Every structure is written in structure tokens, then in C-alpha cells.
């Protein structure tokens with residue numbers, strides 16, 4: 001594992017009005033590691049992702065991506081620096097087909113920017129990558145179906161597909177398997193494992209089987225604070241974690 | 252959105268059938284352009300059709316904002332009008348100095364002016380979409396219109412500015428004195444501009460304009476700045492609006508402050524919306540219809556603005572997909588065979604609505620006569636009848652017809668149609 005730090009959070013807090021939702025989070029995620037964030041509902045996991053990805057601004061503290069400060073930057077700038085995220089609540093271009101969604105997700109990273117002198121469908125690079133993704137997401141048959149008409153699991157798959165399409169170096173996936181059947185979830189985990197062999201993954205996940213199977217390191221977020229950040233074995237053995245989280249979750 | 256386009260765009264070695272499918276609307280359009288002046292030869296008709304060309308470009312440019320990017324502008328005439336004024340100044344400069352810009356290229360001057368002002372005003376107005384954008388566009392529209400009364404040197408004051416299109420040289424040695432020559436020039440530009448705007452929808456910018464319209468947040472998370480997407484679309488839309496303004500100068504040879512005014516901004520909104528903002532050709536149909544109604548209806552009845560407003564309200568309420576949207580829907584329904592077995596009820600429904608419309612028109616016309624004529628007791632011509640509106644009888648008849656038609660539709664024809672279509676309804 002590389003020694004470089006992909007993401008570094010220092011003293012990050014977030015208040016909504018008077019409510020302190022993130023209360024001083026320090027977190028270091030190394031390049032190419034698979035880092036899973038667990039924690040009870042309402043702990044602030046999604047909020048933390050919003051802060052990192054630029055959807056929300058931190059109230060205080062610093063967030064660095066490969067050593068560059070990103071807090072306060074708009075989401076598209078952070079995205080262009082190599083960070084891509086999925087949403088817990090599916091967030092797609094609902095009127096567009098599956099293929100169109102994937103193409104849109106690829107345009108910037110393939111260097112097409114705001115071009116108005118070339119046709120999207122003539123860009124072989126984009127088409128090829130989108131077709132590959134379709135295959136991997138098992139969505140080939142839904143190629144020309146509008147996103148709004150997909151089943152829930154298919155929408156989730158497309159959500160992940162749109163997130164990974166650009167080949168970002170850092171991926172934040174917020175509960176990618178939530179609401180999926182066992183086999184669908186297994187498929188998704190397999191896909192995530194495949195595509196994250198050479199990039200950094202930060203994942204929110206509730207299924208502890210998935211967590212311990214996938215994670216290089218685990219952070220436990222409870223009431224806006226990280227109470228442990230360590231290897232799976234160490235976290236499993238951590239008394240505070242067992243008390244605060246694992247103990248209640250495992251029956 | 253692009254589903255059909257995608258299937259059509261099979262790549263460089265697309266088959267002849269694919270090309271035919273891609274090209275037929277344009278070939279048809281070019282054919283109509285050539286045939287129309289052969290059928291309608293009066294100079295009035297030629298001018299009317301030239302105005303249609305101008306309005307088509309203008310309405311299509313408007314739809315680059317509203318339909319494609321979701322930006323509701325109340326001030327799009329600013330770019331049309333400033334394009335027109337700039338083109339007019341260049342035309343007058345040619346008249347005064349003999350400067351060698353050929354007349355065929357004068358519309359490009361309008362386009363450049365549109366681009367210039369689009370960049371300036373776009374950079375302040377596209378930060379936000381929605382209500383904020385709409386309000387800023389309204390403010391800029393008011394501001395520019397008010398400027399017309401202040402900077403009378405540029406805007407020509409009350410009388411506006413005149414020019415003479417026969418003075419500049421022609422690239423092809425054409426004499427643009429006769430309206431028909433200008434008509435063809437306008438139509439060539441209209442076709443070029445329409446093709447350009449059609450192709451723009453298929454570019455990365457065009458796609459992301461749709462993406463930003465539907466979900467600006469997601470667009471940001473795939474690397475796009477919604478503000479920049481809106482800005483580029485805005486500047487391009489202003490360019491084509493300016494082009495339309497330049498064409499207008501060639502047709503009318505006069506520009507007044509009305510070209511930058513609120514009424515013009517409203518007309519282009521109505522044109523695009525009535526035709527249908529959800530499809531490329533909707534605004535084309537809307538522009539043709541609106542120019543036709545403005546020209547023809549105003550000759551037939553004083554109440555034409557009222558009908559115009561009524562049409563707009565009806566489209567907004569009952570056919571938000573626009574007239575072109577309704578036509579394509581019905582066409583696909585017919586081709587899919589869902590007209591079978593419901594043709595009778597369909598005709599019945601249309602007939603009852605026509606009856607209702609006749610009743611409503613009669614009431615409106617009589618009301619206009621009653622309230623606006625210096626002598627309401629004087630008999631008026633209504634359709635093929637002669638009526639005296641000071642008595643109760645014509646009113647009773649007209650109202651009965653209107654109510655009967657509407658009742659037949661709502662109470663009988665529509666339920667019948669629903670049943671015929673298997674209870675699905677629309």
C-alpha cells in the first residue's frame with residue numbers, strides 16, 4: 001500500500017443551525033485503500049460525504065485531497081480533481097436513457113468539456129467506455145430505457161455506474177447496496193471490488209459481512225465523531241465500538 | 252430525449268435509410284420554402300413569409316434557453332433588437348461611405364452583436380436558474396428598452412432608424428429591391444441557422460444543457476459547472492437572436508425601439524411555447540402560426556390579441572407539450588393503431604369543440620361590437636349572418652351554441668372517447 005494520503009480531514013465540523021452534526025472529525029485515507037465508514041443511522045455519514053464532495057461546506061476544519069485544500073470548492077472543481085461520489089438517494093438524469101446517463105458522466109473526463117462543435121454520439125472513446133460500463137453493470141438490455149423507468153436496483157446500479165464512469169482516483173460510495181436483494185448486492189460488491197483495484201474507495205455500508213470482507217480499514221462514526229479508525233480486526237476487537245455499535249447491530 | 256437520435260446516429264457508415272430519416276424534415280422544409288412564393292405571390296404574402304423566417308430563427312434561439320436549458324427569459328428581444336440596430340447601423344454606414352460589406356453578410360453583423368451582448372448580460376444573469384434568472388432577464392429587458400429613449404443616437408429615438416437594402420453590393424449580383432429576393436435570402440439564412448441549432452443539441456454542450464436543466468446538482472458531480480453551461484448556451488442563443496434581428500433589418504428596412512421591447516420578448520415566448528418547447532420543430536410551427544395570426548387575424552378582427560391570449564392560456568392549461576407536441580402524439584398514436592375503433596368519438600370530440608369555439612367567438616365578437624363600436628345598435632356581420640347585438644336574441648343563441656358544444660364534449664364525447672380507448676384516457 002502506498003504511503004501517500006488521498007484524503008485528509010482535520011478538525012472538520014458541520015452545524016445545521018444550532019445542531020452540531022459533525023463534531024471534529026479527523027480522518028486519513030491512504031491512496032488505494034478501501035476504507036469503510038460504519039455507524040448508526042443519523043450519525044452523519046452522508047453529511048461527511050457531502051462535506052468532502054463539496055455539496056456542503058464545513059463549518060470549520062480542513063479537507064485535503066492529495067494535499068490540496070478542497071473545502072469551499074464547488075463540487076465540479078472537486079470532481080475534476082479526481083473525486084467522484086454516488087448518492088444514498090438515487091440522483092440521476094431521470095429523463096435520459098441509461099446510455100445517455102453514462103455518456104454524460106463520461107464527457108468531462110474524456111476531455112470534451114463545453115464543446116459545441118462535435119457530436120456526442122460520434123465520440124468513439126465515450127461510446128466505447130459507456131458500452132463497457134453497460135456490460136459490467138448488467139444494464140445492456142436497458143440501454144435505451146429512461147432512468148426513471150428502471151427498477152430500484154437498476155437505478156442504484158446506474159447511480160454507481162455514473163459515479164465510477166469517469167475513472168476517478170477517489171470514489172465515495174454512499175450505501176451502494178442499500179435496498180438490494182442478496183444477489184444484487186453481491187454483484188455490486190464484486191463490481192466495486194473489481195473497479196477499485198487501483199483507486200481509493202470510501203464506502204458507507206451497513207452490511208457487516210460486506211464491510212469486513214471488503215475493507216482495508218474501517219472508521220466508526222457515532223454522533224458526528226469518529227470513535228475508531230483501524231484495521232477490521234482491531235475494530236472488531238475495540239471495546240468502545242462493540243458497545244456503541246457492533247454490539248447493538250449484531251442482535 | 253435523444254433516444255431516436257441515438258438510434259439514428261449509427262456512425263460514419265450510416266446507411267441510406269438512416270440518412271433519409273435524418274434529412275427528410277430539412278428537404279421538406281426547403282421544398283416548402285421554394286413552393287410557397289409560387290402559390291402566394293402577393294408582396295404582402297412574401298413579406299409575411301419573410302417575417303416567418305425571421306421569427307423561426309428567433310423562436311428557435313429562444314428554445315435553446317427555455318426548452319433545452321430550462322431558462323425562462325422575459326427579455327430575449329434585447330439580443331434580437333440590439334442585433335437589428337447594429338446591423339442597421341452597418342447598413343447605414345455602407346450607404347454613407349460605400350464600405351464594401353455585401354448585403355448577404357449583414358445578418359452576421361447582427362449575430363456578432365447578439366453574441367457580444369449575450370456575453371455581457373449572460374455573465375451576470377446565468378449565475379442562477381429559475382426565478383432569479385427570469386427576474387434578471389426581465390430587468391435587463393426593461394433597462395435596455397429604457398435606454399432606447401436615452402441613447403437616441405444609437406436607437407434613433409421615436410421614429411427609429413431607416414436603411415436601404417438596395418445600396419450594398421451583392422455577393423451573387425442579386426438585386427434585393429423586390430421582396431422575393433429578400434425572401435430567398437432570409438430563407439437561406441433561416442435554414443442554415445435552424446440546421447446549426449439542431450446540430451448544437453447533439454453536442455456535449457447541448458447534452459449538458461439538458462442535464463443542467465433536469466438535475467444541476469448531478470451535473471456538478473460529473474464535472475460540469477451549471478453556470479458555465481448556462482452561460483455558453485445563453486451566449487449562443489443570443490447570437491442566433493441577433494442573427495434574426497439582422498434578417499429583420501433586411502426585410503423591413505426600419506428598426507424601432509419595439510424590437511428590444513417587452514412585447515417582442517413576450518411574442519417569442521408565446522411562439523416557442525404555443526408550438527411546443529419539448530421538440531425541436533415545435534417553435535418552428537409556433538413561429539409560423541404566431542406571425543400568421545398577427546398578420547391575418549388582426550385584419551379580420553379587432554379582438555385578435557384576445558384570441559391570441561386565449562390560445563396561449565389553452566395551450567398552457569391543456570396542451571403543455573404545445574401544438575407540435577399534440578400533433579406528433581396523435582400521429583404516433585395513429586400509427587400505433589390506437590385510433591382504430593375510436594375514430595368516431597374522436598371526430599365527434601373535435602366537432603363538439605369546434606361548435607363550442609364558434610359559440611365563444613360569436614360572444615367575443617358581439618361583445619367587442621357592443622362595447623367598442625360608436626353605435627352598438629348598428630347591425631354587424633358575424634360569420635355569414637347579420638346580427639343586431641342590442642337585442643337579447645343573438646346573445647342567447649351564441650351562448651347556447653357555446654355551452655351546448657362544451658357540454659357535448661365534456662359530458663358525452665370525452666367519456667365516449669375514454670371508453671373507446673379502453674378506459675385508459677389520456
Ligand SMILES: Nc1ncnc2c1ncn2[C@@H]1O[C@H](COP(=O)(O)OP(=O)(O)O)[C@@H](O)[C@H]1O
Pocket residue numbers: 016019021039040041042043044045046047048
Ligand atoms: N440539511 C440538513 N439540515 C438539518 N439537519 C440535517 C441536514 N442534513 C442532515 N441533517 C441531520 O444530520 C444528521 C445526520 O444525517 P446523515 O448524515 O444523513 O446521517 P447518516 O447518513 O449517517 O444516516 C441527522 O440527524 C439529520 O437529521
Ligand SMILES: [Mg+2]
Pocket residue numbers: 045046047088
Ligand atoms: Mg446516510
